[in-house]
Amino acid sequence: MSDILVVMPTLNEVDNLARTVGRVRQQIPHADVLIIDDASSDGTSQLADKLAADDASVSVVHRQERGFASAILHAFRHAIDAKTYKHVVTVDADGSYDLGTLNDLLQAAQSESLDLVIGSRWVPGADVRNMAGRRRASSWVGNLYSRSLLGTSVRDLTSATRVYSVSILRSLPLDRIRSEAYAFQIEMVTRVAQAGGRIAELPIDYVERSIGKSKMRMGDVLSAGAKVTRWGVRGVRAKPRERGQSDR
Template sequence: MTRTIVVIPTYNEIENLEAVARRLLEAVPEVELLVVDDNSPDGTGRLAEDLAAADARIHVLHRPGKGGLGAAYRAGFAWALGHGADVVVEMDADGSHLPEQLPRLLDGLRAADVVIGSRWVPGGAVRGWPAHRKLISLAGSEYARLALGVTQRDATGGFRAFTAPALARIGAERSTSQGYGFQIETLWQAVGQGLRVIEVPITFVERVNGSSKMSAGIVVEAMLRVTVWGLAALPARVRRRRPAVAVSAAPVHR
């Protein structure tokens, strides 16, 4: 039987975690949930422990402090792979990713190594975002696509499913990125490793409770990293695109 572990990082998500966990395990009862809590001062970690005590499918990984989304996912991925996961899923704790749509991602793994829940492919949607938030997200994905040469539409999306071998090949543990940058980097590495990456449409819903962890600093960090990666990869991309020059042998005169 396939063991699927859903990794959900948390920091001050006490208003959202219980409902998201309940919906997730109702939608896909055979999955397990790993909550990676960064010592939330609002008691999210204690709530996660209570949920785990009541349901053997829920696990908790405590980290000493707020270290960022990328670091939380690296720790969660390592825990999942170390505990025998065949499939690892990343998902937000704030309800923005609908647990009821997880089967779409898992079904996609029948034909792929990595499946991205995409807001920007036909059938995808975003609810509750003002126009400028949509523009920032679209622009970030488009810039990453152009700079890194990836074709996926939602380069910054955070609802994803990986086979364990794919995640091991991506080598997320070597990443130092946070936020958007982590999502972009793992996609870039997946493409660079020749993995099969597909997108399936999802509906992204703006959180109702709590506050977003997104900041201008996270966006700037991501764009700076993408620029550096893109410039470093440019010579290789140019070489791949350069047409081969046919060389004909010089005529031999007798």
């Protein structure tokens, strides 16, 4: 059994899933891959079952509920409960992030005992292509705003390509996390930092998805902005908590 779990949430990614699973298997052949599909209507569910039938390291969870964050949280709990995993790698199925450096992220987490390694689009060395001006601006401004308010130096707080140590996940109050989408990614960085986790960013190339539809909406951007503002005003910081200080 592997000590690495790669989680891939899917919602209608039939044209992207097999390629993305292939990329992951190429990069980290010894990892277990967990696809979490929320009743996709385009054949993704059936394709995921086929990929799992053909490869013993791939498994699928079929859920009736919806939610990107709850899919990732499901995998975190699974990794903690299994007791054999040391790292959880999160990847989108849509192929936007270049997974050619996934093994570098994992190696950094393993060799430098990091608790969160972020594949970052906004550090030197990363190449971001095909991203419409408005999206680019909103990612940039959103990151700058969140970074200043939460007091962190992380430059890509919303990247979905990450490696977490299971030991840090175990120390987090996962049941209390209610954010979705971008806010969820920002909250995870904040929680890891508060728990004293060691965080690093490595550059990752990114090409905006060309196949399939994005599930993220303008509402997700606005709700992340509102949440970060609320956290900032309440004094939430992405920094190690002092003794006796509550986590919210």
